[in-house]
């Protein structure tokens with residue numbers, strides 16, 4: 009039998025249940041489809057494609073070594089799949105479930121309808137600890153833990169390729185009509201690069217993980233930097249988690265243990281958040297708490313949006329972070345949270361436009377992590393504590409020497425340390441502000457107070473509380489939910505749950 013292996017966000021030969029199953033079923037045709045309609049979406053960018061194209065080149069080599077090089081085609085999924093199935097006598101497609109954006113959810117529905125009508129069996133296997141079609145979260149943690157502990161699959165020993173197929177060219181970003189996207193310090197795609205980072209993180213870099221993760225200057229080295237490799241599936245989360253567990257067993261000392269455990273919990277978070285988007289794909293465009301999303305006056309373009317996206321707000325640390333992100337395609341968690349928070353509270357911008365811009369900037373854009381995080385940091389879940397980051401305070405705490413801010417905002421290179429995060433207070437700033445570097449676009453204290461007041465007033469209304477109670481009921485299992493006592497529904501008038509840190513979207 010001829011089997012088509014459809015690759016999506018799982019670009020590897022190791023720990024790939026679909027490839028393993030296909031290899032045992034007959035001759036295989038491993039395929040990646042570059043879909044122009046996907047790459048025209050507002051959350052897609054050339055930096056993401058270029059990273060992915062490098063990973064595809066590596067995957068093609070890995071598959072060729074096993075006997076079946078990767079086939080790449082450009083076009084719509086239904087059109088490409090139906091042509092290849094007809095031409096090559098293929099009656100079965102196997103792929104790993106993809107948790108992507110709303111567009112990929114809709115595309116998968118079209119593919120499923122076509123496969124049914126064409127008499128093709130399309131098997132989608134779970135591949136990342138996320139479950140499709142499950143009701144509620146009861147038992148989820150145990151299932152995920154069991155998945156993570158099951159040994160990762162080795163690559164098949166060999167593959168038999170469906171005969172007579174031209175592998176096809178991996179298109180350039182330009183050929184896909186992606187806008188130019190200068191990212192000189194972008195990470196390079198490919199499994200080999202991902203594995204090298206995993207090794208160096210577990211051997212040395214990770215020892216400073218917890219201490220150094222919050223400041224961009226130290227996070228660049230102390231964080232694993234695995235996110236884009238995990239986002240395109242060059243590495244499976246399970247193999248990363250198992251490598252960390254092996255290292256933990258080998259190095260139980262306190263200095264390593266706390267860091268490795270903290271890293272392991274983040275790998276678990278990615279499945280947790282991805283399951284959220286799997287269960288509610290509309291999270292990309294609809295605020296989880298509708299009333300929170302309906303507050304008026306937010307804009308998705310205009311001078312404030314432009315100042316934010318270009319790193320020209322006149323708030324030095326914020327601008328440094330945005331410029332660093334533009335140039336590298338990556339920034340650490342705390343800075344991502346601050347960029348979102350200032351955009352959606354102080355500048356009162358629309359969270360969807362903010363999320364799309366950041367998605368384009370992230371080489372590691374992963375809808376399953378991104379949209380739940382954007383909604384949380386923008387206060388759109390309604391059930392989490394508001395986190396309004398102060399960019400001046402963040403600059404003073406996360407860049408105390410000013411080295412990071414000066415590197416990315418060289419206009420302020422000569423501003424004395426004590427004034428660097430508030431140059432408008434420096435008597436010598438006249439020649440700089442409004443000329444080489446902007447005056448601040450908002451008064452940070454005043455803007456934060458206004459945002460809190462608007463949201464605080466909404467949170468006092470019955471309408472808000474009613475929707476909040478429904479959300480708690482829908483999104484939390486009794487065991488996880490501090491408002492559930494003896495399995496009873498939460499009362500509208502009970503106190504709100506205590507915040508549970510970054511994971512509190514699940515209450």
Ligand SMILES: Cc1cc2nc3c(=O)[nH]c(=O)nc-3n(C[C@H](O)[C@H](O)[C@H](O)COP(=O)(O)OP(=O)(O)OC[C@H]3O[C@@H](n4cnc5c(N)ncnc54)[C@H](O)[C@@H]3O)c2cc1C
Nearest residue numbers: 231232233234235274277278341344345372373374378381
């Ligand atoms: C607004 C916002 C948007 C984000 N968008 C993305 C995104 O599109 N893609 C993405 O990979 N991460 C996203 N994150 C989460 C996090 O910032 C990045 O995963 C992390 O900075 C990547 O660097 P690293 O691989 O060195 O992380 P490490 O700290 O080394 O963590 C290892 C891995 O754990 C996972 N992880 C880490 N933090 C989180 C988290 N808070 N939630 C879920 N999983 C996590 C990632 O897969 C990461 O690669 C976002 C965070 C925020 C606040």
